[in-house]
Amino acid sequence: MIEYRNFSIIAHIDHGKSTLSDRLIQATGMVQDKDFHDQLLDSMDIERERGITIKSNTICLPYTARDGKLYRLNLIDTPGHVDFSYEVSRALASCEGVLLLVDASQGVEAQTLANLYAAMEHNLEIIPVINKIDLPSADVIGTLAQIETDLGLDPERAIMCSAKTGQGVDDVLEAIVRDIPPPKGDLEQPLAALIFDANYDPYRGAIISCRVVDGIVKPGDIIRLMAMAASYKVEEVGTFGLARLKQKSLGAGEVGYVIAGIKTVSDTRIGDTITLHQAPRHHPLPGFQEVKPVVFSSVYPIDADDFPTFAEALEKYKLNDASVIFQRDSSLALGQGFRCGFLGLLHLEVFQERLEREYDQSIIMTAPSVQYRFIMKDGQELLIDNPYYYPDPSKIEHGFEPYIKASILIPERYMGPVMTLCISRRGENSRFSYPTPGRVEVTFDMPLAEVIFDFYDKLKSITQGYGSFDYDMIGNRASDLVKLDILVNGEKVDALSLIVYRDRARDRAVQICDRLKDEIPRQMFKIAIQGAIGGKIISRSTISALRKDVLAKCYGGDITRKRKLLEKQAKGKKKMKMIGSVMIPQKAFVAVLKSKDD
Amino acid sequence: MIDIPESFAPGLYIHIPFCRSRCRYCGFPTSDQSDTGRISRYLDAVIMELHGVAPGWNRFDSLYLGGGTPSIVSLPELERLVESVNRHVKLAMNLEFTMEVNAGDVSRESVAAWTSFGVNRISLGVQALDDRALHLLGRRHTSAQALEAVAIIQEAGVALGIDLIFGYPGQTQSDWVRTLDHVASLHPDHLSCYQMTVETGTEMAQQITSGELIPATQDQEASLFRITHDHLTRRGYDHYEISNYAADAGRMARHNTKYWFRIPVLGIGAAAHSFDGRRRWCNAPNAESYWLDIESGRSPIVNTESLNTVDETIESIFLGIRTRWGFPCDRLPPGAGSDGRIRAMRDAGWIREDHGRITATDEGFAVADAIAEVIIAAAGYV
Numbered sequence A: 001m002i003e004y005r006n007f008s009i010i011a012h013i014d015h016g017k018s019t020l021s022d023r024l025i026q027a028t029g030m031v032q033d034k035d036f037h038d039q040l041l042d043s044m045d046i047e048r049e050r051g052i053t054i055k056s057n058t059i060c061l062p063y064t065a066r067d068g069k070l071y072r073l074n075l076i077d078t079p080g081h082v083d084f085s086y087e088v089s090r091a092l093a094s095c096e097g098v099l100l101l102v103d104a105s106q107g108v109e110a111q112t113l114a115n116l117y118a119a120m121e122h123n124l125e126i127i128p129v130i131n132k133i134d135l136p137s138a139d140v141i142g143t144l145a146q147i148e149t150d151l152g153l154d155p156e157r158a159i160m161c162s163a164k165t166g167q168g169v170d171d172v173l174e175a176i177v178r179d180i181p182p183p184k185g186d187l188e189q190p191l192a193a194l195i196f197d198a199n200y201d202p203y204r205g206a207i208i209s210c211r212v213v214d215g216i217v218k219p220g221d222i223i224r225l226m227a228m229a230a231s232y233k234v235e236e237v238g239t240f241g242l243a244r245l246k247q248k249s250l251g252a253g254e255v256g257y258v259i260a261g262i263k264t265v266s267d268t269r270i271g272d273t274i275t276l277h278q279a280p281r282h283h284p285l286p287g288f289q290e291v292k293p294v295v296f297s298s299v300y301p302i303d304a305d306d307f308p309t310f311a312e313a314l315e316k317y318k319l320n321d322a323s324v325i326f327q328r329d330s331s332l333a334l335g336q337g338f339r340c341g342f343l344g345l346l347h348l349e350v351f352q353e354r355l356e357r358e359y360d361q362s363i364i365m366t367a368p369s370v371q372y373r374f375i376m377k378d379g380q381e382l383l384i385d386n387p388y389y390y391p392d393p394s395k396i397e398h399g400f401e402p403y404i405k406a407s408i409l410i411p412e413r414y415m416g417p418v419m420t421l422c423i424s425r426r427g428e429n430s431r432f433s434y435p436t437p438g439r440v441e442v443t444f445d446m447p448l449a450e451v452i453f454d455f456y457d458k459l460k461s462i463t464q465g466y467g468s469f470d471y472d473m474i475g476n477r478a479s480d481l482v483k484l485d486i487l488v489n490g491e492k493v494d495a496l497s498l499i500v501y502r503d504r505a506r507d508r509a510v511q512i513c514d515r516l517k518d519e520i521p522r523q524m525f526k527i528a529i530q531g532a533i534g535g536k537i538i539s540r541s542t543i544s545a546l547r548k549d550v551l552a553k554c555y556g557g558d559i560t561r562k563r564k565l566l567e568k569q570a571k572g573k574k575k576m577k578m579i580g581s582v583m584i585p586q587k588a589f590v591a592v593l594k595s596k597d598d
Numbered sequence B: 001m002i003d004i005p006e007s008f009a010p011g012l013y014i015h016i017p018f019c020r021s022r023c024r025y026c027g028f029p030t031s032d033q034s035d036t037g038r039i040s041r042y043l044d045a046v047i048m049e050l051h052g053v054a055p056g057w058n059r060f061d062s063l064y065l066g067g068g069t070p071s072i073v074s075l076p077e078l079e080r081l082v083e084s085v086n087r088h089v090k091l092a093m094n095l096e097f098t099m100e101v102n103a104g105d106v107s108r109e110s111v112a113a114w115t116s117f118g119v120n121r122i123s124l125g126v127q128a129l130d131d132r133a134l135h136l137l138g139r140r141h142t143s144a145q146a147l148e149a150v151a152i153i154q155e156a157g158v159a160l161g162i163d164l165i166f167g168y169p170g171q172t173q174s175d176w177v178r179t180l181d182h183v184a185s186l187h188p189d190h191l192s193c194y195q196m197t198v199e200t201g202t203e204m205a206q207q208i209t210s211g212e213l214i215p216a217t218q219d220q221e222a223s224l225f226r227i228t229h230d231h232l233t234r235r236g237y238d239h240y241e242i243s244n245y246a247a248d249a250g251r252m253a254r255h256n257t258k259y260w261f262r263i264p265v266l267g268i269g270a271a272a273h274s275f276d277g278r279r280r281w282c283n284a285p286n287a288e289s290y291w292l293d294i295e296s297g298r299s300p301i302v303n304t305e306s307l308n309t310v311d312e313t314i315e316s317i318f319l320g321i322r323t324r325w326g327f328p329c330d331r332l333p334p335g336a337g338s339d340g341r342i343r344a345m346r347d348a349g350w351i352r353e354d355h356g357r358i359t360a361t362d363e364g365f366a367v368a369d370a371i372a373e374v375i376i377a378a379a380g381y382v
């Protein structure tokens, strides 16, 4: 009889989660060393580069323990960013325990704590693992002490290992078997399986990753996705090896996949419960939430002629990312495009990078916006996430914007600058707690809009990377809002308009005019850039006309060189957007989204 | 408008990649190891190349000895080179024979010898007329030497072109006006006023990176360019190309003009570039690699490019726009003239249409590359 263990690894970035995962896969003999290709779990390029996991992957490791018994260890990978905290919570809800990985040369860090809390919330067994003990700079004693004092965990149970050399990896496997409880669950109960991920397969449609809590699921069953209220016939179930491994059934306690002719991942919801159509469970598993986009931006192909291929690429993209929503949109400046909604700013960035890299699209995205609520004088209520649809200001009775509770965990020494940053971003109602000596958790109520403009980068730079940030939506609050327009030589550039807090408008307007001045090349005539509210100009910058641009000598050898250079530059010019007769490079649209000092 | 010189015969260019010392701004493949042994070995190779390729070409009506510094070649060696040119190459009766000369190498004797070899036009590298500037540029002659050289050349009755540089770090407008006025008062037949381009990797580029020198801003460059135009045209010079001014139509640099009108030029020697109307190619980049190729019977050509019709059109646009004859409107696809960007350039006074040609205005000259970029983009050639 085979026993199961379901676990996750949680760690601060770079403490070695991916390396340890690879090592576990290797140690259980699933792959030969020679065709082992690094960090199998992190499959996307962007994840690799940024060292974060966006889409989780799961793998089942067969392991014969020292007691001679065969175990199946399901390693459930978790995404590593606040935008995906809901996905993390669902992955953790599918486990009985976690490995809490700490880099012996770095010690406990901000994110280690945040992760620990998440695991505690789910009552998981926590095994401290001290990694990188091979490093000369490893401070094992100090790290053990931190595990005891900072994390309140039993240092006696900590495992020492080096994911790099493989030392101690066997002990990690033994600890998983010994300390993490086997899954409970009742095969006789009606089926209840928790969906914690879904991926798209071009031949099979949505591949659901789930944890069976009770009951059993097998091919031929008619299953029901409770939140979606939809039923499908199961075609295949199985477990995750390096490829999918077909099984006869998945029973209570097991982790695996279900294929049921579901067309796209958008037809599934993470956190939803799978049950049987004929013998359904009364209540779904707890914790389901419908995740809603909170950040919106319009996306356009750089070259308007590319719209058809661009639209096609978006369709494909959506197959694998159910959390993005799209709607057709168009702009006078940028042509045909889509208005998109995202779970957060990182989600937006991931979207942008994947479209450019994997789908080979050159795109322009407009300034991200939150969703504002307006109560009009006639009593009508409007939800606006696109400045283009900003209502006639004379008819607005009240405006509201979404607020978040921002939690920032930092070493105490950064408290001053972090407070200043939050207050400058309209943070209010601040609270502090000291989860461990030397560390502060600062919470603020803040408008979400203040966080989507340049907040992460600022926070990272003022805390030298030690600040971790998390947020919850806490509803709308009344706000004095205006629409800021940007004019180039008197022509309004719709793609640059913003809805902003009135007292902020001037600062933003000045900033944008400055950035555009730097990014728009000098042209045949003077260019005036203005920020305006209604008809009133509140900021201005000027780009003087181009006066000198010619190679002094152009003889024999200069000619070929010059032609190539000209062709390259002419190509660049062709890609620029024409606003009236002003040419605006794509990077100008991007630059206004960042403040200058980074 | 003077006649468009479309019917020129090909030109012959011979490159002499040696200098006595290296100028601080120079990124040219030239060598300051200029002992006679090396020069002589190099000339052997040049003569051999000439012998091989020149006979296949039509009669040349311009010969240009450029560098580097051709004037450091000793008189007997030079004579040897010229003799072999005369022997192997068909030359027109009215040949323009230009030699680039460093002011430090000019004497009555040398000029007399050069003219006896057939040189009828001297391009004199004066660059500046103040010794501080000459030092900054790393030139090995003084301004007094330059003025004396001008006198000697003019006395000998040889056509004189003077090269000047403007826009070097620290140069003021009044420095430049003084230089221009002084040079113009000498009434040279031709003036080339090149705005300084600091090539990467040169001594001056390093001085700029380290902050020791501060380069001119775009607006300063533009003003200097404008001043050049105003001062020289007021004195009757014809501004016929971005950097070139002729005392009258008969005294334009015939050889130089071939490059802008895409007239074939055969380049002989290291780093020399050739164009036969359809293809462009160039020779091994320095004296050593060049003579090794020639001595071992290999072709010194390192790079050949065949131009397609679009390449040719692009060339005729950006080269043409550099001259006051511009380029014919039919180089643009029908309708391109109404493109917003091209219209904006017309409105901004950068270009105009005249006798079926598009030309840059005086203001447009200063931004000719930007004009070409816009036209090429608007015409859909990229």
Ligand SMILES: Nc1nc2c(ncn2[C@@H]2O[C@H](COP(=O)(O)OP(=O)(O)O)[C@@H](O)[C@H]2O)c(=O)[nH]1
Pocket (backbone or CB within 6 Å): A011, A012, A013, A014, A015, A016, A017, A018, A019, A020, A051, A052, A131, A132, A133, A134, A135, A161, A162, A163, A164, A165
């Ligand atoms: N010396 C040493 N380096 C390690 C060890 N484990 C991971 N690393 C290195 O630490 C870096 C971050 O590891 P990675 O697994 O990508 O971290 P993740 O961000 O937590 O997934 C990589 O350069 C690894 O090679 C270890 O045990 N010893």
Ligand code: SF4
Pocket (backbone or CB within 6 Å): B018, B019, B021, B022, B023, B026, B027, B028, B030, B067, B068, B069
């Ligand atoms: S003389 Fe001309 S080629 Fe020689 S170093 Fe000076 S600038 Fe360069």
